Structure formats: structure tokens, C-alpha cells
Amino acid sequence: MTTSSPGAVARLRDDVVARGLVEGLPAAFAAGLTRFGRPPQADLDALTGAATDLAARLATGAVGEDDLPLLTRVLCTARRADLLAAHGLPTPAYDVLGSFRENLERPLGPRLPERPTAGGRRWPLLGRTVGFPVGVSSCVLNGSAAWVRHNVANGWNVLTYKTVRGRAHPPNEAPNWTVAPAQTASLPPGAVADVVSDPWDWVPPGSPAVSSVNSFGVPSPEPEEWMADLARAVAAVGEEQVLLVSVMGEGDDLAADFARTALLAQEAGATVVELNLSCPNTLDRSAAGVKPPLCLDADATVAVVEAVRRQLDDRTGLVAKLSWLDVDRLAALVPRLAPLVDGIAGINTVQSRVRRSDGTPTFPGRELAGLSGIAVREPALDFTRRLVALRASGGAHFDVLAMGGVTDPASFEALFTAGADAVQAAAGAFADPMLARRCVDALGETLPRSVEAP
Ligand SMILES: Cc1cc2nc3c(=O)[nH]c(=O)nc-3n(C[C@H](O)[C@H](O)[C@H](O)COP(=O)(O)O)c2cc1C
Numbered sequence: 030m031t032t033s034s035p036g037a038v039a040r041l042r043d044d045v046v047a048r049g050l051v052e053g054l055p056a057a058f059a060a061g062l063t064r065f066g067r068p069p070q071a072d073l074d075a076l077t078g079a080a081t082d083l084a085a086r087l088a089t090g091a092v093g094e095d096d097l098p099l100l101t102r103v104l105c106t107a108r109r110a111d112l113l114a115a116h117g118l119p120t121p122a123y124d125v126l127g128s129f130r131e132n133l134e135r136p137l138g139p140r141l142p143e144r145p146t147a148g149g150r151r152w153p154l155l156g157r158t159v160g161f162p163v164g165v166s167s168c169v170l171n172g173s174a175a176w177v178r179h180n181v182a183n184g185w186n187v188l189t190y191k192t193v194r195g196r197a198h199p200p201n202e203a204p205n206w207t208v209a210p211a212q213t214a215s216l217p218p219g220a221v222a223d224v225v226s227d228p229w230d231w232v233p234p235g236s237p238a239v240s241s242v243n244s245f246g247v248p249s250p251e252p253e254e255w256m257a258d259l260a261r262a263v264a265a266v267g268e269e270q271v272l273l274v275s276v277m278g279e280g281d282d283l284a285a286d287f288a289r290t291a292l293l294a295q296e297a298g299a300t301v302v303e304l305n306l307s308c309p310n311t312l313d314r315s316a317a318g319v320k321p322p323l324c325l326d327a328d329a330t331v332a333v334v335e336a337v338r339r340q341l342d343d344r345t346g347l348v349a350k351l352s353w354l355d356v357d358r359l360a361a362l363v364p365r366l367a368p369l370v371d372g373i374a375g376i377n378t379v380q381s382r383v384r385r386s387d388g389t390p391t392f393p394g395r396e397l398a399g400l401s402g403i404a405v406r407e408p409a410l411d412f413t414r415r416l417v418a419l420r421a422s423g424g425a426h427f428d429v430l431a432m433g434g435v436t437d438p439a440s441f442e443a444l445f446t447a448g449a450d451a452v453q454a455a456a457g458a459f460a461d462p463m464l465a466r467r468c469v470d471a472l473g474e475t476l477p478r479s480v481e482a483p
Pocket residue numbers: 166167168169191192206241243245247275305350375376377378400401402403405432433434435453454455456457458
């Protein structure tokens with residue numbers, strides 16, 4: 030858990046008072062809690078009662094460090110996480126009550142005054158070297174140049190720009206991202222989860238036991254917009270970082286559309302393209318409302334990767350991002366992909382049935398959504414170990430970008446020790462925007478396999 034600097038709560042209190050926000054805070058908190066549904070009345074009463082008491086203490090100045098957890102929840106739910114961040118206090122790194130668009134230009138959470146580094150140490154990745162090899166995987170926390178800049182400042186070095194498409198695509202109906210407080214441990218590899226998640230659920234920032242579910246449906250601005258933004262994102266990364274750009278195709282000629290979109294990313298300045306072959310949130314007219322991830326179909330996956338490889342410049346790196354696959358599927362797919370790619374990334378979120386505590390779907394019209402965070406830690410480790418073993422026994426080298434359940438330095442280290450060349454986080458980066466710094470602080474001097482800086 031991130032600790033606050035002495036006096037930060039008092040300074041925050043003064044700020045909230047000076048802005049005249051105290052009186053309206055309980056109502057703003059209640060509006061946030063009920064934004065996407067209504068908690069049971071007793072819960073709602075208890076929470077709003079606590080917020081009203083807190084507001085009274087804020088007014089008189091009788092707040093201390095012990096109030097920080099509640100104050101954090103109240104301000105974030107009242108959509109004023111920016112005030113916490115301005116005082117260096119932890120917040121979740123995304124406003125789940127705001128729209129995809131609102132969040133795109135507005136990274137949330139504190140920004141470190143100085144970028145954490147591992148003292149100039151470098152690690153090899155995708156034909157270059159990078160600083161401490163921790164990153165934010167393709168997700169809404171890397172949806173624009175503003176986010177990329179923010180993440181670089183906070184010590185994340187391996188950044189995958191959120192999946193974009195060859196034409197504009199709206200997000201699924203909100204809510205799109207909720208936490209799952211009951212999922213505080215990992216599922217076994219291959220397990221199918223029945224997840225309960227209410228839109229008003231809360232996990233304190235910094236919690237290493239965070240799990241989340243999301244159903245964004247891979248929204249994308251139109252290419253003209255994201256290509257211009259991507260060019261800015263490319264310019265925002267320094268020599269210690271690598272920026273990958275995730276793309277996804279759609280339509281009847283899937284491989285051609287993937288290739289066309291990858292080419293657009295390359296034209297905008299991408300030096301490494303990642304293919305999202307593993308999205309669990311693509312809408313479908315089937316009963317479940319969403320399609321299975323593409324990588325379950327090995328032939329279709331290979332056809333896409335071949336088409337993209339043919340289309341891209343030889344100098345552009347190519348990474349295939351997969352979901353957790355069982356022993357047979359992964360062993361069948363990897364030897365076919367290895368000669369075509371520079372890296373394999375995984376795992377994506379695990380497609381799971383997600384309901385509210387009253388039994389209705391958490392995400393309207395979609396029974397299935399993507400589970401990640403600590404709930405998928407063991408599947409991610411299992412996948413990474415098998416991927417690394419397949420690399421060792423196969424003929425073609427590729428880098429491994431591992432992700433899934435990284436919420437603290439130990440879970441970063443577990444994937445790196447399993448043989449990953451870089452380790453990324455989404456849910457963990459959401460819960461703790463300072464996670465990269467914690468990894469650098471804990472492991473920056475000792476992490477093996479570093480190389481001479483060029
Ligand atoms: C809110 C959210 C949005 C995501 N969007 C994408 C995406 O657009 N493309 C993609 O390849 N993966 C996406 N992912 C998957 C993550 O990149 C990552 O593979 C997965 O969440 C497992 O990591 P984690 O346990 O650290 O969350 C998303 C994950 C989350 C939580």
C-alpha cells in the first residue's frame with residue numbers, strides 16, 4: 030500500500046474546503062455510487078451516512094490519516110480523484126464513472142516529480158534495450174499520448190498503446206470496468222470463473238489483491254485521429270522505453286483488415302505492432318452477446334499473423350497477443366507463430382461470466398466479460414512457463430511479454446523469473462499507479478539478465 034506524505038491529508042482537506050466542495054460531497058458520492066445501478070438500501074444508507082459524517086469532520090477540520098481510506102473512496106466516487114492526485118495521494122488510475130472519451134485525454138492518479146530508473150541498467154527487448162522492463166499492457170490506461178507521457182513519467186518503460194481499429198468503433202454500453210472484491214486469490218489455470226461484481230464495488234488503491242472485470246468492446250477513434258495521436262505518443266517515449274501499438278481487424282476479410290490497420294500504425298510511426306488476437310469482449314449476436322477470442326482458432330490466427338507480416342516493413346517488430354490457452358492449443362499454435370513474430374504477449378483477460386449480486390449481468394446485454402488482476406495470476410504464470418518452454422524447444426527465437434495478475438513486485442518477479450523478457454500490468458496499474466516505482470525500488474538493482482547500455 031502506498032503511504033502518504035505527512036500532512037497530505039490536512040492539505041487535501043484545506044483544498045476541498047477552499048474549493049467549497051464539502052457541502053455537496055455526500056450527494057456527489059451518492060450520485061457516483063448509484064451511477065450504474067442501486068446498491069441494496071442498507072448498504073447505500075451506511076455508505077452515504079459515513080460520507081455525511083466525513084463531510085462534517087472535513088468542515089471542522091477534525092480529519093486525520095485514519096480518514097484517508099474513506100476520503101479516497103468518497104472523492105473518487107464523487108469524481109474528484111484529481112484532488113487526491115494533486116496532493117500526491119493514491120487513487121485508482123482511471124475514472125470508471127467517466128466515459129471512455131472523457132478518460133482518453135485525462136490520465137488520472139499522481140504523477141511522480143522524477144521518473145524512477147534502475148540507475149541506467151538496461152534489459153534487451155525486441156531488438157533494443159529498455160530501462161527496468163515493467164510496463165502497462167494494451168488497455169485504456171495507454172489510450173492516448175497523454176497517458177503514454179503520464180506512464181513514462183511514473184516509471185513504466187514497456188508501453189502498449191491501446192488496441193485501435195481500422196475504423197471508428199464506439200465503446201460498449203457503460204459501465205465498462207468494475208472491480209470484483211470477492212476475487213482476492215488466483216483461479217487455477219483453465220478454471221472458468223463465475224464472477225460477482227457490482228458497479229459500486231470498491232477496492233482501495235494500492236491493494237495487491239485486486240481483480241477487475243471489463244467490457245469495453247475495443248473502442249477506437251477513427252484512424253485519422255489515432256494516427257495523429259500515436260505520432261505524438263511515439264515522440265513522448267525516450268530511449269529507455271519501447272512503445273508497441275496494438276491493433277485489431279474486423280469484418281469478413283479479417284486478415285486483410287488486420288494488415289491494413291497494422292500498416293496504418295506503421296505509417297503513424299509505430300516501430301512494433303502488437304496484434305490483439307485475444308479480445309474477450311467483441312460483440313456478437315449469440316446468446317452470450319460476445320465472441321470467443323480469435324486465438325482459439327489456430328488457422329484464423331496464423332492467417333492473420335501471416336497477412337500482417339507480409340504487409341509490414343521488415344524493420345517493424347511484430348508481437349502476437351494471446352489468451353491463456355490449454356497445453357494442446359498453445360503447443361500447436363506457438364511453432365506456427367514463432368517464425369513470423371518477434372514476440373508473443375499474454376495473457377489477455379479471461380473471458381468469464383460476470384453478474385451483479387442480484388444476478389443480473391454487470392454489463393448490460395453482455396453475460397461474458399474479461400477478468401484480470403490477481404484472479405488470473407496463476408493462469409498467467411502457467412501460460413508464461415509453457416510459452417518459455419516452447420521457445421526453448423523450438424527453432425525460432427521470440428521475446429515473451431508476460432502479463433496477468435501483476436499487482437506487486439513479487440508477482441512482477443515471478444513472471445520475469447519464469448523467463449519473460451518484459452512484464453506488464455493492467456489491473457495492477459489501475460489499482461496502483463505507483464506500481465512501476467515499487468518494482469524499480471524493490472528489484473532495480475538485482476533483477477538479472479541486464480545488458481550493457483548502448
Ligand atoms: C480495462 C481493460 C482494458 C483492456 N483493453 C485491452 C485492449 O484494448 N487490448 C488488449 O490487447 N488487451 C486489453 N486488456 C487486457 C490487458 O492488456 C491484459 O492483457 C490483461 O488485463 C491481463 O493483465 P492484468 O491482470 O494485469 O490486468 C484490457 C484490460 C483491462 C483491464
